[in-house]
Amino acid sequence: xxxxxxxxxxxxxxxxxxxxxxxxxxxxxxxxxxxxxxxxxxxxxxxxxxxxxxxxxxxxxxxxxxxxxxxxxxxxxxxx
Numbered sequence: 001x002x003x004x005x006x007x008x009x010x011x012x013x014x015x016x017x018x019x020x021x022x023x024x025x026x027x028x029x030x031x032x033x034x035x036x037x038x039x040x041x042x043x044x045x046x047x048x049x050x051x052x053x054x055x056x057x058x059x060x061x062x063x064x065x066x067x068x069x070x071x072x073x074x075x076x077x078x079x080x
Contacts, residue, residue, distance in 0.1 A: 007040055015059050020044060020051060026074035028054060036077050041067070 005013045011022050020042035030037040039054040041062075050067050053059045062070070 013042065015042065015051070015053060018044070020053075021047075023047075023050070024071075026052075026070055027077040028052070028070065028074065029077070036080075041070070 005011075007013060007022050007025070009022050009024065012019050013022060014020075021044075022040055023043050024041040026039050026041060027036050028039045029035075037054065039052055042051045042053050042059070043049060050062045050064075051059050052062055052066075052070065
Protein backbone atom coordinates (compact mmCIF):
# COMPACT_ATOMS: atom_id res chain seq x y z
CA UNK A 1 0.00 0.00 0.00
CA UNK A 2 1.39 3.41 -0.97
CA UNK A 3 1.41 6.22 1.56
CA UNK A 4 0.37 9.73 0.57
CA UNK A 5 3.36 12.03 0.11
CA UNK A 6 3.58 15.54 1.50
CA UNK A 7 4.46 18.01 -1.29
CA UNK A 8 5.05 21.00 1.00
CA UNK A 9 8.19 23.06 0.43
CA UNK A 10 11.18 21.53 2.20
CA UNK A 11 9.70 18.03 2.46
CA UNK A 12 11.39 14.96 0.95
CA UNK A 13 9.32 12.90 -1.52
CA UNK A 14 10.08 9.65 -3.31
CA UNK A 15 9.78 9.77 -7.11
CA UNK A 16 10.61 6.41 -8.60
CA UNK A 17 13.92 5.40 -7.02
CA UNK A 18 14.93 9.01 -6.19
CA UNK A 19 14.41 10.87 -2.92
CA UNK A 20 13.92 14.53 -3.87
CA UNK A 21 13.29 17.74 -1.94
CA UNK A 22 10.31 19.95 -2.80
CA UNK A 23 11.69 23.41 -3.65
CA UNK A 24 8.62 25.23 -5.01
CA UNK A 25 5.02 24.95 -6.15
CA UNK A 26 4.48 26.51 -9.58
CA UNK A 27 1.67 26.94 -12.07
CA UNK A 28 2.15 25.45 -15.53
CA UNK A 29 -0.02 25.16 -18.62
CA UNK A 30 -2.14 22.03 -18.71
CA UNK A 31 -1.44 20.30 -22.02
CA UNK A 32 -4.72 18.36 -21.94
CA UNK A 33 -7.35 21.01 -21.21
CA UNK A 34 -5.68 24.29 -22.23
CA UNK A 35 -5.82 25.38 -18.61
CA UNK A 36 -3.46 25.83 -15.69
CA UNK A 37 -2.40 23.27 -13.10
CA UNK A 38 -0.07 23.03 -10.13
CA UNK A 39 3.32 21.37 -10.52
CA UNK A 40 6.34 21.00 -8.26
CA UNK A 41 10.00 21.91 -8.60
CA UNK A 42 12.09 19.19 -6.96
CA UNK A 43 15.84 18.87 -6.45
CA UNK A 44 18.38 16.36 -5.25
CA UNK A 45 19.81 16.79 -1.74
CA UNK A 46 22.84 18.69 -3.11
CA UNK A 47 20.56 21.10 -5.01
CA UNK A 48 22.51 20.49 -8.23
CA UNK A 49 19.81 18.75 -10.31
CA UNK A 50 16.24 20.03 -10.65
CA UNK A 51 13.06 18.32 -11.84
CA UNK A 52 9.53 19.38 -12.76
CA UNK A 53 6.93 16.98 -11.39
CA UNK A 54 3.42 17.37 -12.80
CA UNK A 55 0.62 15.11 -11.58
CA UNK A 56 -0.39 12.60 -14.27
CA UNK A 57 2.41 13.80 -16.60
CA UNK A 58 5.44 12.59 -14.67
CA UNK A 59 8.81 13.98 -13.74
CA UNK A 60 11.33 15.56 -16.10
CA UNK A 61 14.84 16.90 -15.53
CA UNK A 62 15.31 20.66 -15.99
CA UNK A 63 18.23 22.74 -17.18
CA UNK A 64 18.82 26.09 -15.45
CA UNK A 65 17.34 28.15 -18.30
CA UNK A 66 14.17 26.01 -18.19
CA UNK A 67 13.89 26.55 -14.44
CA UNK A 68 14.09 30.33 -14.87
CA UNK A 69 11.46 30.28 -17.60
CA UNK A 70 9.09 28.13 -15.50
CA UNK A 71 9.25 30.62 -12.62
CA UNK A 72 8.54 33.54 -14.97
CA UNK A 73 5.63 31.71 -16.62
CA UNK A 74 4.22 30.70 -13.24
CA UNK A 75 4.24 34.32 -12.05
CA UNK A 76 2.49 35.38 -15.27
CA UNK A 77 -0.19 32.67 -14.92
CA UNK A 78 -0.77 33.55 -11.26
CA UNK A 79 -1.45 37.17 -12.26
CA UNK A 80 -4.24 36.19 -14.68
